[in-house]
Amino acid sequence: MAFTIKVNSNTHAVDVDGDTPLLWVLRDVVGMTGTKFGCGRALCGACTVHIDGVATRSCVTSIDSIGKSQVTTIEAIGATPAGAKVQKAWLEHEVVQCGYCQSGQIMSAAALLASNPHPTDADIDAAMSGNVCRCGTYVRIREAIKLAARADQRGG
Numbered sequence: 273m274a275f276t277i278k279v280n281s282n283t284h285a286v287d288v289d290g291d292t293p294l295l296w297v298l299r300d301v302v303g304m305t306g307t308k309f310g311c312g313r314a315l316c317g318a319c320t321v322h323i324d325g326v327a328t329r330s331c332v333t334s335i336d337s338i339g340k341s342q343v344t345t346i347e348a349i350g351a352t353p354a355g356a357k358v359q360k361a362w363l364e365h366e367v368v369q370c371g372y373c374q375s376g377q378i379m380s381a382a383a384l385l386a387s388n389p390h391p392t393d394a395d396i397d398a399a400m401s402g403n404v405c406r407c408g409t410y411v412r413i414r415e416a417i418k419l420a421a422r423a424d425q426r427g428g
Contacts, residue, residue, distance in 0.1 A: 280348035290336030317403030327383035346375035369407035
């Protein structure tokens with residue numbers, strides 16, 4: 273079937289079955305490979321994208337459920353205020369180790385800060401609990417989110 277989706281402010285016409293996961297449409301049809309496949313069951317968070325600003329697991333989100341929603345991927349998150357702060361904080365805290373989970377981690381962190389610019393530790397834990405990092409960079413992730421939140425308080 274033919275679907276028209278809006279990804280990173282660009283419109284894409286795709287011809288796939290309606291139950292095709294958004295992850296595979298993004299990676300295999302649209303050619304945006306920043307969103308990663310991890311588990312295929314929405315358990316690890318590697319495939320996290322934003323749908324209308326909400327962190328969503330793309331591996332279990334069917335293309336026919338997207339409708340007119342705006343999809344934002346890791347390729348464009350740096351153009352958002354929260355995403356830019358998160359990416360800068362990630363670099364300052366050298367969060368990345370192997371890096372595989374980081375696109376999903378950044379997407380979840382950016383969604384958190386966009387909706388809650390001053391999160392508590394409990395808020396961070398709740399927002400990030402579905403994102404698994406096999407390298408164990410959780411302490412650096414938390415510190416980077418706190419730094420990004422402080423940047424918001426400082427105005428940059």
